[in-house]
Amino acid sequence: MSIPIFIELLLQMLVGNVDQFMVSRISQSSVAAIGNGNQLMNIVIILLSVLAGASTVVLSQSIGARDTRRVSQVCTVSTLVMVLGGLAATAVLMLGSRSIFGFLGVPADVLGEALAYTLIVGAFVLVQGLYMNFAAILRSYGLVKEVMAVSAVMNLCNIAGNAVLINGLLGFPRLGAVGAAISTDLSKCVGLVLVYLMFRGRTGVRMSASDLRPFPFGTLRRLLLIGLPSAGQELSYNLSQMTILKFVNLFGTAVIAAKVYCSMLANVAYIYSMAISQATQIIIGYLAGAGDHRGIQKRVWSTTAVSTVVSLSVTALLFTFARPIFGLFTADAAVVELGRQILLIEFVLEIGRSVNIVMVRCLVAVGDVNFPVGLGVVSMWGVSVLGSWFFGVHLGMGLTGVWWAMAADECLRAVIFLFRFASGVWKKKLAGISSREKTA
Numbered sequence: 001m002s003i004p005i006f007i008e009l010l011l012q013m014l015v016g017n018v019d020q021f022m023v024s025r026i027s028q029s030s031v032a033a034i035g036n037g038n039q040l041m042n043i044v045i046i047l048l049s050v051l052a053g054a055s056t057v058v059l060s061q062s063i064g065a066r067d068t069r070r071v072s073q074v075c076t077v078s079t080l081v082m083v084l085g086g087l088a089a090t091a092v093l094m095l096g097s098r099s100i101f102g103f104l105g106v107p108a109d110v111l112g113e114a115l116a117y118t119l120i121v122g123a124f125v126l127v128q129g130l131y132m133n134f135a136a137i138l139r140s141y142g143l144v145k146e147v148m149a150v151s152a153v154m155n156l157c158n159i160a161g162n163a164v165l166i167n168g169l170l171g172f173p174r175l176g177a178v179g180a181a182i183s184t185d186l187s188k189c190v191g192l193v194l195v196y197l198m199f200r201g202r203t204g205v206r207m208s209a210s211d212l213r214p215f216p217f218g219t220l221r222r223l224l225l226i227g228l229p230s231a232g233q234e235l236s237y238n239l240s241q242m243t244i245l246k247f248v249n250l251f252g253t254a255v256i257a258a259k260v261y262c263s264m265l266a267n268v269a270y271i272y273s274m275a276i277s278q279a280t281q282i283i284i285g286y287l288a289g290a291g292d293h294r295g296i297q298k299r300v301w302s303t304t305a306v307s308t309v310v311s312l313s314v315t316a317l318l319f320t321f322a323r324p325i326f327g328l329f330t331a332d333a334a335v336v337e338l339g340r341q342i343l344l345i346e347f348v349l350e351i352g353r354s355v356n357i358v359m360v361r362c363l364v365a366v367g368d369v370n371f372p373v374g375l376g377v378v379s380m381w382g383v384s385v386l387g388s389w390f391f392g393v394h395l396g397m398g399l400t401g402v403w404w405a406m407a408a409d410e411c412l413r414a415v416i417f418l419f420r421f422a423s424g425v426w427k428k429k430l431a432g433i434s435s436r437e438k439t440a
Contacts, residue, residue: 001282004144006275010268011151030177031329032253033113035260036106037177039245040097040118043238044089047231048129051078051085052136053281054227057365058219059140060282064289073219075137076211081223082133086126093122104242105249107256113177120181127188134195140282141203150194158187226369233360233373240380244388244402255399258335261326262342262403269315269346273307273354277361284365288430300362300421304355311354312347319343338399345403352410359417367429371420375413384409 055078062070097118106114135147161183165175175182199205248259280303287295318325322343326336360372387405391397397404 001139001142001144001279002272002276004148005139005278006272008144008148008151009271009275009278011148011155029110029253030113031260032107032110032256033177034117034180035256035263036101036104036110036114036245037117037121037181039104039238039242040093040100041121043235043242044093044122044125045128045132046234046238047089048082048085048125048132050231050234051082051129051223051227052132053278053361053364054078054223054230055133056136056140056278056282057226057285058222059137060285061289063140064286070219072205072207073211073216074223075205076207077216077219078137078223079130079133079207080212081220081227082129083126086129089129090122090125093118093125097122100242104246107249107253110253117177117181120178121184124185124188127185127192131188131192131195134192134199137199137203137205138195139278140285142282143198143202144279146198146202147195150191150198153194154187154191157190158183161186226364229369229373230364233376236377237380240385243385244406247388247393248399248402250393251398254332254335255338257330257332258338258342259399259402261329261335262339262346262399265318265325265339265343266346266349269311269318269350270353270357272310272314273357276303276307276310277358280358281361281365284362288366293427293430296362296366300358303362304358304418307354307358308351311350315343315346315350319346341400342403345400345407349403349407349410352407352412352414355414356410356417359414359421363417363421363426366426368420368426371425372417375416379409379413383412 055074059071059074059078062074097115101111101114101118135150138144138147162180164170164172165179165183167174167179172179245259248256280299283299284296287293287299319340322340323336326339330336360376363369363372384406387408388402391401391405392399393401395401
């Protein structure tokens with residue numbers, strides 16, 4: 001299951017990164033604008049993906065237990081929650097983007113374009129949320145190749161739209177970052193239509209108002225017990241990243257661009273960890289529904305090992321070919337050299353991050369939600385943010401100091417998560433969930 005999910009996530013990542021690549025041929029300030037805009041949009045998208053992930057956990061457990069009535073309820077309730085969450089996120093973006101960019105200290109020559117990009121993309125958050133919801137349902141049914149195919153179509157639409165709107169082809173004006181935003185929105189609409197048609201045709205689930213009468217508060221409670229703490233952790237992570245970006249913005253436009261490029265490459269390094277952790281989370285849901293604790297243990301440890309090896313291997317490839325890769329984005333030798341220094345630190349960071357990505361999803365899948373959330377919040381702010389200021393700003397180490405602080409955060413959490421899972425606390429959590437469901 002992990003290979004199609006990996007390709008899907010890679011294509012989703014390319015939807016955003018292709019924007020930055022194609023705009024980089026026009027100006028560095030446009031790259032910085034999209035980088036700041038995506039930092040804000042990532043908060044919204046990740047929060048929505050957490051809600052979709054919660055439905056994947058609950059839905060896969062229901063499928064594993066062969067509870068068809070609960071399956072229909074989970075699909076209906078998760079769609080309702082996603083609609084409400086998407087509307088709320090859109091309102092926040094429409095009303096608060098300028099204030100947030102002001103807090104981040106976005107340079108004046110970047111602010112206007114960053115704001116326009118964010119408002120245009122933000123207007124279609126609900127479309128993105130619904131796409132994530134139906135894609136999560138399809139994955140829960142093992143239809144990962146189908147979701148991968150939709151991502152491919154979305155990416156092709158986005159590239160074609162970028163070519164026309166960013167560069168002003170076929171008589172259209174040259175819109176730069178604004179053109180990238182419009183193209184992104186159009187590709188999301190295409191994706192939503194396709195996943196909904198697949199949902200209707202392949203799952204056999206028929207959502208209806210009767211699933212909400214009487215309202216299934218138990219299902220909503222389970223979704224929120226998983227989704228809200230996880231969303232809180234993701235919100236904390238992205239707010240910490242925004243604060244770190246505020247520090248990076250002090251270093252100037254060239255360093256901001258270097259940070260954007262390095263973040264793009266880091267995404268490539270850990271994206272397979274995300275894919276195999278999502279696949280494992282679905283399988284753990286099946287195993288949990290069937291009560292197979294031994295199978296859960298074997299799956300988690302093997303996934304952690306594979307995740308770490310793949311992440312480090314990809315990082316090694318990126319470092320080996322760093323100069324030609326960075327050369328695709330910029331001719332600035334200082335930016336290229338800074339990027340190579342950051343990729344060296346990535347080796348340390350990816351050891352921790354590959355473990356964290358797997359462990360957090362697996363602990364959530366077995367009901368141990370609050371511990372990774374609490375640890376994440378404390379470490380993100382106490383180690384990553386505070387360390388970024390101390391090393392990057394106070395000691396004058398710049399972007400390398402920021403990266404070392406983030407690496408320390410990831411590695412500390414990884415060690416603690418490994419001990420947490422080995423302790424077997426999650427078995428009690430899973431037993432508690434099973435007993436509550438039987439009572440209900």
